[in-house]
Amino acid sequence: MTEFNHQLVVHQRSLEYFARSLTRDLNDARDLLQDTLVKALTYKQKYREDRNFKSWLFTIMRNTFLNNYRRTVLRNDFQNEAERMAASHLQGDVSSAESIVVMGEIQRSLNKLPENLRDVFDLFVKGYKYREIAEAFDQPIGTIKSKIFQARKILMQELEESKR
DSSP states (O other): OHHHHHHHHHHHHHHHHHHHHHHSSHHHHHHHHHHHHHHHHHTGGGOOTTSOHHHHHHHHHHHHHHHHHHHHHHHHHHHHHHHHHHHHHOOSSOOHHHHHHHHHHHHHHHHHSOHHHHHHHHHHHTTOOHHHHHHHHTOOHHHHHHHHHHHHHHHHHHHHHHHO
16 A cells, blocks of 8 residues: 555656646646546556556556547537537527527427436536446446437437427
């Protein structure tokens, strides 16, 4: 235990530099470093003595950075898709009042989803990975993927019907 913590301290400076190279932002780098250290402490029982400790930490940091990046991209993609769908509902000049109405339709469609689909889909939209959602709901990944697919299908039908 003491050796593990000592190794974390020894490699902290290298991790800081690596985090800065990944994020290109001091505050984001600090957040990434903190996330990495927390994950290393959380999963220390998974560390094997025969592995290089520094490379294990760097792998945790890289994976954390990539997962956060994917989450951000997914969230932005969904927001862009919602905005695109809202814009396609509008004809002629786009007024803020019409946009509010269309966004309200999208929100109503989301609210109509059955609770078990809505909760899973909400985490998916927020950028969580299938595995993370499966763990949160204590369900197999296949079940989670199926629920997300069903939610998408229902939402698309609802939005198509509201266009008419």
